[in-house]
Amino acid sequence: MLPSTASLKQTGGRELAGIAFDEATIAARVRALGRDITAAYPTGELLVLGLLKGSFIFLSDLVRRIERPLQVDFLVAASYGADTVSSRAVRLLYDPETELGGKHILLVEDIVDTGKTLNRLVVLLRQRNPGSLNICALLHKHVAEHLELEPKFLGFDAPPSFLVGYGLDHAENFRHLPYIASLA
Ligand code: IMP
Ligand code: MG
Secondary structure, X not given: OOOOHHHHHHOOOOOEEEEEEOHHHHHHHHHHHHHHHHHHOOOOOEEEEEEEOOOHHHHHHHHOOOOOOOEEEEEEEEEEOOOOHHHOEEEEEEOOOOOOEOOEEEEEEEEEOOOHHHXXXXXXXXXXXXXXXXXXXXXXXXXXXXXXXXXOEEEEEOOOOOEEEOOEOEOOEOXXXXXXXXXX
């Protein structure tokens, strides 16, 4: 059920066009991803690294479906540099406290759009000599020209609209919605 338009306007949001993925659909997919991830890492140390803020709800549901020992940490990344997109670098505002060397790193992202954020993070994380590096993305728009690393684990192919909810925001609003909706 969509929240009332009036209450969303009051929180500074735009209106929602409709639900793209409802709670039950997300829960079933997250369960399956948890099974796939459990099976993919039979041995070794697993560090699940959530990219904040967008992944916070997805990550918290996902790790509860992974049935093997793991550690959780987060990354906060920000772009900086000259105006041209190609010259922008990524800077870590919060760097994981946990040692990455030799561990299986699973980077958890809310949505892959142009892929620029992920591409820079992948280069940066590879410099820390992890045992392996993979990506788990909740959504993928499939519009990126080049991805350093395709998500090994993917929730859903995203429709071509702007999506909010389940961690995803528009101007910091809508992250708390338990479903994923498209903006009108
Ligand atoms: P990229 O570097 O272009 O792949 O940007 C990815 C980031 O942009 C995601 O982590 C989101 O924070 C944001 N983003 C891209 N598309 C959407 C969307 O449809 N809804 C909400 N956030 C989005
Ligand atoms: Mg965002």
